[in-house]
Amino acid sequence: xxxxxxxxxxxxxxxxxxxxxxxxxxxxxxxxxxxxxxxxxxxxxxxxxxxxxxxxxxxxxxxxxxxxxxxxxxxxxxxxxxxxxxxxxxxxxxxxxxxxxxxxxxxxxxxxxxxxxxxxxxxxxxxxxxxxxxxxxxxxxxxxxxxxxxxxxxxxxxxxxxxx
Amino acid sequence: xxxxxxxxxxxxxxxxxxxxxxxxxxxxxxxxxxxxxxxxxxxxxxxxxxxxxxxxxxxxxxxxxxxxxxxxxxxxxxxxxxxxxxxxxxxxxxxxxxxxxxxxxxxxxxxxxxxxxxxxxxxxxxxxxxxxxxxxxxxxxxxxxxxxxxxxxxxxxxxxxxxxxxxxxxxxxxxxxxxxxxxxxxxxxxxxxxxxxxxxxxxxxxxxxxxxxxxxxxxxxxxxxxxxxxxxxxxxxxxxxxxxxxxxxxxxxxxxxxxxxxxxxxxxxxxxxxxxxxxxxxxxxxxxxxxxxxxxxxxxxxxxxxxxxxxxxxxxxxxxxxxxxxxxxxxxxxxxxxxxxxxxxxxxxxxxxxxxxxxxxxxxxxxxxxxxxxxxxxxxxxxxxxxxxxxxxxxxxxxxxxxxxxxxxxxxxxxxxxxxxxxxxxxxxxxxxxxxxxxxxxxxxxxxxxxxxxxxxxxxxxxxxxxxxxxxxxxxxxxxxxxxxxxxxxxxxxxxxxxxxxxxxxxxxxxxxxxxxxxxxxxxxxxxxxxxxxxxxxxxxxxxxxxxxxxxx
Ligand SMILES: [Zn+2]
Ligand SMILES: [Zn+2]
Ligand SMILES: [Zn+2]
Ligand SMILES: [Zn+2]
Numbered sequence: 001x002x003x004x005x006x007x008x009x010x011x012x013x014x015x016x017x018x019x020x021x022x023x024x025x026x027x028x029x030x031x032x033x034x035x036x037x038x039x040x041x042x043x044x045x046x047x048x049x050x051x052x053x054x055x056x057x058x059x060x061x062x063x064x065x066x067x068x069x070x071x072x073x074x075x076x077x078x079x080x081x082x083x084x085x086x087x088x089x090x091x092x093x094x095x096x097x098x099x100x101x102x103x104x105x106x107x108x109x110x111x112x113x114x115x116x117x118x119x120x121x122x123x124x125x126x127x128x129x130x131x132x133x134x135x136x137x138x139x140x141x142x143x144x145x146x147x148x149x150x151x152x153x154x155x156x157x158x159x160x161x162x163x164x
Numbered sequence: 165x166x167x168x169x170x171x172x173x174x175x176x177x178x179x180x181x182x183x184x185x186x187x188x189x190x191x192x193x194x195x196x197x198x199x200x201x202x203x204x205x206x207x208x209x210x211x212x213x214x215x216x217x218x219x220x221x222x223x224x225x226x227x228x229x230x231x232x233x234x235x236x237x238x239x240x241x242x243x244x245x246x247x248x249x250x251x252x253x254x255x256x257x258x259x260x261x262x263x264x265x266x267x268x269x270x271x272x273x274x275x276x277x278x279x280x281x282x283x284x285x286x287x288x289x290x291x292x293x294x295x296x297x298x299x300x301x302x303x304x305x306x307x308x309x310x311x312x313x314x315x316x317x318x319x320x321x322x323x324x325x326x327x328x329x330x331x332x333x334x335x336x337x338x339x340x341x342x343x344x345x346x347x348x349x350x351x352x353x354x355x356x357x358x359x360x361x362x363x364x365x366x367x368x369x370x371x372x373x374x375x376x377x378x379x380x381x382x383x384x385x386x387x388x389x390x391x392x393x394x395x396x397x398x399x400x401x402x403x404x405x406x407x408x409x410x411x412x413x414x415x416x417x418x419x420x421x422x423x424x425x426x427x428x429x430x431x432x433x434x435x436x437x438x439x440x441x442x443x444x445x446x447x448x449x450x451x452x453x454x455x456x457x458x459x460x461x462x463x464x465x466x467x468x469x470x471x472x473x474x475x476x477x478x479x480x481x482x483x484x485x486x487x488x489x490x491x492x493x494x495x496x497x498x499x500x501x502x503x504x505x506x507x508x509x510x511x512x513x514x515x516x517x518x519x520x521x522x523x524x525x526x527x528x529x530x531x532x533x534x535x536x537x538x539x540x541x542x543x544x545x546x547x548x549x550x551x552x553x554x555x556x557x558x559x560x561x562x563x564x565x566x567x568x569x570x571x572x573x574x575x576x577x578x579x580x581x582x583x584x585x586x587x588x589x590x591x592x593x594x595x596x597x598x599x600x601x602x603x604x605x606x607x608x609x610x611x612x613x614x615x616x617x618x619x620x621x622x623x624x625x626x627x628x629x630x631x632x633x634x635x636x637x638x639x640x641x642x643x644x645x646x647x648x649x650x651x652x653x654x655x656x657x658x659x660x661x662x663x664x665x666x667x668x669x670x671x672x673x674x675x676x677x678x679x680x681x682x683x684x685x686x687x688x689x690x691x692x693x694x695x696x697x698x699x700x701x702x703x704x705x706x707x708x709x710x711x712x713x714x715x716x717x
Binding site: 032084122123124129131134135139 | 288329330
């Protein structure tokens with residue numbers, strides 16, 4: 001259902017460089033998605049949510065790959081190499097240069113990682129403890145779909161959208 | 165209260181308990197109360213400055229209470245606490261005292277904490293709401309389907325928002341989303357450790373009952389719980405139900421009775437051997453060992469401590485714990501039994517019906533700017549100490565130091581003697597303004613903005629005087645203590661906290677003596693009369709320890 005919808009990108013966000021955006025993504029105001037080097041690019045899949053003040057920075061070579069249905073919560077910074085699908089980067093979290101994030105991962109609020117997170121990893125707490133979650137992301141997918149739907153409906157009421 | 169002999173040197177004092185500098189700590193007068201065993205707190209009983217071990221009687225002003233009956237400060241050590249109510253911090257349900265014990269001090273409703281990370285768990289339902297049904301009311305026919313489906317065959321489980329643990333991991337799910345603790349009760353009672361505990365209890369209770377029936381407790385035996393036994397069994401004859409309403413007391417009373425019974429009859433009967441009907445956790449010792457070797461499936465110490473009934477070793481045995489109850493407490497002065505703090509009973513309320521804080525009765529003493537640039541040995545610096553008056557009458561403050569209160573004895577001492585005197589601290593103090601008046605506190609809009617007394621008219625050594633505060637100079641000269649034992653000291657790295665003690669005597673002045681600034685208007689006197697709770701107390705004196713900073717000897 002989501003595949004046919006265009007992405008909702010607020011005008012008040014920065015999108016710079018060679019970036020391929022899939023369908024049904026939501027980019028909130030004050031977000032920045034930037035590619036630093038010429039020749040590098042970011043490939044974004046479908047149905048991702050980028051909340052306010054999120055920074056996605058690709059400063060290396062080659063391609064940064066962002067899968068489907070991920071949530072980047074308020075104020076997080078993502079500089080990693082790739083992220084799978086259905087993962088959550090919580091508020092204020094940091095994904096540093098060399099990290100690859102798997103699918104169905106959760107990087108907890110204010111947590112940092114510079115190493116890879118295998119699929120289903122949860123990082124939480126002040127000590128950045130890791131554990132493997134057993135929960136299927138089926139329920140979460142449903143919630144995510146409704147989240148997307150809501151944002152797609154509400155954001156254009158209060159913000160200018162990019163027309164392209 | 166001196167728990168140990170006072171350390172003989174200031175270095176030991178500094179090491180005994182280091183309070184982060186800078187600080188201003190007050191000494192509770194209860195030390196002197198206990199020492200003299202008298203009821204009257206006189207100025208004389210306060211002339212000893214706090215010494216090494218007295219660090220335990222020093223408190224910052226916000227932690228002190230005030231007893232109006234005794235006109236003294238009370239510290240957390242000299243108030244008696246009573247539990248006013250038990251409540252759950254999550255659902256704020258107030259648990260009746262009688263059922264606290266039965267619920268094992270934990271919330272008996274819907275509140276659980278995560279066994280992995282101690283966060284509060286939330287209840288979610290398994291059957292997902294129909295996708296996109298309610299989004300903006302746009303979905304047409306989808307709405308009636310979801311509630312009908314959920315009531316019949318829906319199940320619920322607990323989930324943690326932080327670490328994503330959920331109770332399905334341990335195969336735990338619920339039919340209804342409410343009253344989870346009672347739904348869980350049969351399951352909890354069926355646990356091996358619970359059964360074993362219950363068996364043991366029955367075993368001992370049966371034994372003790374038969375002994376009780378054999379004969380009355382010998383009256384000659386007075387154990388630790390003698391008084392309680394007297395209360396429950398003897399003259400007063402309190403019903404056991406009343407005792408049972410006081411958690412701890414009931415078990416204490418019955419324990420003391422049992423122990424004495426046990427001792428009396430030990431000669432006649434032996435306790436029959438107990439054989440466990442449950443094959444407990446012994447079997448999995450090897451299992452446990454292998455788990456520890458593998459180490460990823462083993463719980464952390466913290467997690468084990470949070471699961472007190474079986475101290476789960478395997479992560480798979482982690483089990484959601486009901487949230488522990490909290491208490492609200494009222495506090496009484498130990499000397500006169502008057503209440504100094506009494507919270508409102510309702511769990512939701514954060515107010516207090518009685519709250520006598522020392523900060524409303526005792527001038528607050530702080531270090532004021534500008535702070536000396538740096539502290540150096542044998543270099544005098546001037547420190548500004550600010551006294552703020554919380555009372556609605558002016559106060560007369562008199563300061564003294566250990567040297568001046570000892571009196572003539574200090575006068576003919578040489579500097580060598582001073583160094584040998586441990587109580588002198590590590591600095592020399594000169595009080596430049598030993599006596600001054602601090603004006604009364606008023607509502608903030610009653611102050612004139614430019615009412616600060618001009619510098620020219622200030623008394624000697626008073627730095628600033630405005631509103632309800634007064635800043636005075638104290639001259640401090642750090643004295644190197646290392647010269648005492650020059651050979652042994654340099655081996656260790658010791659930081660000396662430069663601190664001094666000061667005796668503060670506060671005398672509230674009547675309204676008629678509001679001399680220096682302006683005469684209070686009629687509406688102001690009416691205002692002060694309207695709050696009699698803040699009435700002027702009698703004179704008050706206490707020792708204050710002020711820490712300035714650290715120096716390496
Ligand atoms: Zn005390
Ligand atoms: Zn509760
Ligand atoms: Zn948790
Ligand atoms: Zn009292």
